[in-house]
Amino acid sequence: MNRRFAAAHASRSSAFAAAILMSAMAGSAIAESPSLDSTPYAGARTRAEVKAEVMAHRSELSAAGSEYRLQSQAQPFAGTRSRAEVQAETLSQPAALSSAANEWTLQANAPQERMSTIxxxxxxxxxxxxxDQVRAMNSEDSGSSYFAQMPRQTGTTLFASNQDQR
Incomplete structure (x- = not known):
C-alpha cells in the first residue's frame, strides 16, 4: 500500500511541478521600453523652410543624379605615352611577364599535377x-560489433603516468 501511495504521490508531484513550469513559461514576454526623452524639441526653422531647402537641392540628393553629374564632368583619360612605347617596355622585362603569368595560373584554379607514391x-x-572494415565502420553500430570480434592485444601494456616524459 505504501508503494502505491509513494508512486501516486511522486506522479502527482511531478505533474504539479510541470504545471507550475508551464504556467511560468506561458506568460508573455515584455521587452523593456527605451527611455523616452520628455523634453520638447523646438527646431530653429519651420517645416515649410526645410521642405523648400530640400526641394531646391533635389538633384544633389538623388544618388543617380549625383553620379551622372560627376561622370559628365570627368575628363577622359589621356595617356602620355603611345601604345607602342608601353608594349616595348612590357616586352623588355620577361621576368616580370613570367612571374605575372605564374601568379595568374596559381589563382586560376588550374588542375594541379598529382604527385603520388602508389x-x-x-x-x-x-x-x-x-x-570489410569500411563496411563495418559505416554500419549502424559504427563498428562496435566489428571491434568486439577483433582479437585483443595482450602483448602491450600501457601505463598511465602523471610525470612528463622528455
Whole structure:
C-alpha cells in the first residue's frame, strides 16, 4: 500500500511541478521600453523652410543624379605615352611577364599535377583489402560489433603516468 501511495504521490508531484513550469513559461514576454526623452524639441526653422531647402537641392540628393553629374564632368583619360612605347617596355622585362603569368595560373584554379607514391592498382588493392572494415565502420553500430570480434592485444601494456616524459 505504501508503494502505491509513494508512486501516486511522486506522479502527482511531478505533474504539479510541470504545471507550475508551464504556467511560468506561458506568460508573455515584455521587452523593456527605451527611455523616452520628455523634453520638447523646438527646431530653429519651420517645416515649410526645410521642405523648400530640400526641394531646391533635389538633384544633389538623388544618388543617380549625383553620379551622372560627376561622370559628365570627368575628363577622359589621356595617356602620355603611345601604345607602342608601353608594349616595348612590357616586352623588355620577361621576368616580370613570367612571374605575372605564374601568379595568374596559381589563382586560376588550374588542375594541379598529382604527385603520388602508389599506383592506381595498389590503391584499388588496398581498398578491396579494407572493404570489410569500411563496411563495418559505416554500419549502424559504427563498428562496435566489428571491434568486439577483433582479437585483443595482450602483448602491450600501457601505463598511465602523471610525470612528463622528455
Amino acid at each position: 599506383t592506381r592498382a595498389q590503391a584499388t588493392a588496398a581498398y578491396i583489402a579494407s572493404r
